[in-house]
Amino acid sequence: MQQQAIGIFDSGVGGTSIWKEITQLLPNEDTIYLADSKYAPYGKRSKAEILELSIKNTEKLLGFGCKIIVVACNTATTNAIKELRSMYDVPFIGIEPAIKPAALHTKTKKVGVLATKGTLSSELFAKTSDLYARNIEVIEVIGKGLVELIERGQIHSNEMHKLLFSYIAPMIKKNIDYLVLGCSHYPYLIPILQTMLSSKVTIIDSGEAVARQTQAILKSNNLLTTNTKSGKHILYTNDNVDTLVDILKSSTTDYSVSRLDF
Known part of the structure; x- marks a missing residue:
């Protein structure tokens, strides 16, 4: 499990602000990011809808073998993380207003x-x-x-x-x-x-704090990678790839962006 990726999802491209903090603090970890832009924004949806979307994203990341899930969305954290933690065995990291x-x-x-x-x-x-x-x-x-x-x-x-x-x-x-x-x-x-x-x-904003918490939870669960090379980073969107590419253009981290239906 140590060599598995950190899974991250958000209701779109915004959670890449969290992704950037995580990749800077943990440069040897692999990451898989889901931009659920097709259903953005979550903020205007009901609690039941937010939970359903959060489960969908979690299942997709677990299907990729992710060892930890970062809910890089304030709305999903405040409305769904309690249920997600009760449903799955992997650690979940949330984000809420500071x-x-x-x-x-x-x-x-x-x-x-x-x-x-x-x-x-x-x-x-x-x-x-x-x-x-x-x-x-x-x-x-x-x-x-x-x-x-x-x-x-x-x-x-x-x-x-x-x-x-x-x-x-x-x-x-x-x-x-x-x-x-x-x-x-x-x-x-x-x-x-x-x-x-x-x-x-x-x-x-909460980005740096979320990255530190992710590091702490990985360490306490003996899940930190032993890889000494730079991590591999794959970002998926279920909508316009150009939007995700554009918002990442200032990133110095090597990554790939693909469209994926989920």
Whole structure:
């Protein structure tokens, strides 16, 4: 099992932000990534639909022999990971908005959270917020339409800039000093967000923390590869290959991209 790949899935290309962190921290590990772009975004789907899609992706990755599954999707984590862990024997790594560090370090006591409807309305998000942000004002905004634009390769479009600013403006008025990104697609918007926000606002995403947790779980389960060569990385999409290729163009990791029906 040590030489088997790390399996990663997301509701599209956004989870590649997590994939990049994992491949940087664990360069000798093989990875298999599923971009479930055909069904993106998960955030507007019901809990039952999200669970069904998460099971489908998990089954595909297990079919490839993956030794661990990273759910590189906030919505799938908050709505399905509990069930996935009860159904399968392999370890699962999830991703959820990093409310805790923002709540602990905010000076203005105002924290913004930009996420999908599926994440913000989930039980797990509510529990995390209640636990860490009781004395903090959390300005929650649903990033409606952002995932769709990213999936269409329109990160730098005028439509994206206008839409993103309309979501960030209420947070600026509230004087937030932390912005938590609650969707794995959103780290690709950080350069645009930095032009809209004061330099005093810290933007937090969960990618690095997920990579560290993946490493820790592999180690504790004696699943770290003994391979000393660079890992092999295969990324699959069930929609437009060009979108996945385009979003990976800045990656320095060797990889292959293919279309796959799943």
